[in-house]
Amino acid sequence: MLDLVVNIGEGDTDAALIRNALALANGQQAFLTGLQLVANRSPLAEATTSSDDIEEREISAMARRDWWMQQCSEAGVAGAWEVRRGVHVDALAKRSQLADFLISRLRISDPDAPAGFDEVTRALFAPSSPMLLVPDTWQGELNARRIVIAWNGSSTAARAVKAALPLLQKAAAVHVLDGESSGLSGISVPPIPLYEWLQRHDVDAQWESFQGEPDAGRNLQQRASQLDADLLVLGAWGRSRITELILGGATRWLLEHASLPLFLTR
DSSP states (O other), X not given: OOEEEEEOOTTOSSOHHHHHHHHHHHHHTOEEEEEEEEEESSTTHHHHSOHHHHHHHHHHHHTTHHHXXXXXXXXXXXXXXXXXXXXXXXXXXXXXXXXXEEEEEEOTTOTTSOTTTSHHHHHHTSSOOOEEEEETTOOSOOOOOEEEEEEOSOHHHHHHHHHTHHHHHHOSEEEEEEOOOOOOTTTSOOOOOHXXXXXXXXXXXXXXXXXXXXXXXXXXXXXXXXXXXXXXXXXXXXXXXXXXXSBOHHHHHHHHHOSSOEEEEO
C-alpha cells in the first residue's frame, strides 16, 4: 500500500488540493495522512512569537482531526491526521521521509514566493521524499491517467521515474519526452535503459525525441499540454550543492509557471 502525505494549510477545508489528494489516494488504494504544520517561519521566530499563540494554533489544528477523518471516510480512503510543530521547511521535509511521496500546493499565483524561496520548494531540495505539486491555478482532476515523463538520462530523472512507478503502472497513457544526449562512445557513461526498465514493470510508454532547448521548461509544458497530460514527471535540478535556492532553468520555469501537476524528486 502506498503511504502518502498531503500538506494542508491552516484554514483549508474544501480546497481543490484536498479533494484531489483524496481522489488520488482512492484510485491508488493508498493510505493518506493529512498533515498540518504549526510552523515558525525561521528559527528566529521562536523569540518573536508568543508560546501562547503557537499553542493555540496547535490546539486548533489538532481539533481538525474529526473533520479530516470524515473527509477520508466519505472518499473511501484509509487515513490519519497529524499536527507537527517546528520550522516549516525542516518539519515538512522530515515528515515526508516516511511517505512514498508528499502532495502539496504549488503557489503559482503568489508573486511574492518565487521558485526556490517558498517553503515547499525549499523542502523539496532538503532531504525529503518525492513531491507531487499541484498548481493553485490548476482546475483539473488529479487522477494521473495521462502522464508525461521528462527524460534527460540524469540520476535525478531516474529517481523521479522510479518513485512515480505506482502511478505509471495505473496510468492509461505514458509518454516519454526523451531529451537525453547520446554522449561519446567508450567515454561517456552508458545511458540508463529506461525503455527496458519500463517494459519490465508493465509500463507501455510512447516514446519521442525531444529537443527542448533553449526554453526547455516552457517547451516541456507545451508538449505535455498537447498530449493532454495531467501529470509531468521530472527530476528537479539545482545548479549548486551549496544552496537549494539556485535552480536549473527548466526546473525554475516550471515551478514558477506550471499549468499541470508536477511529480519531482532531486
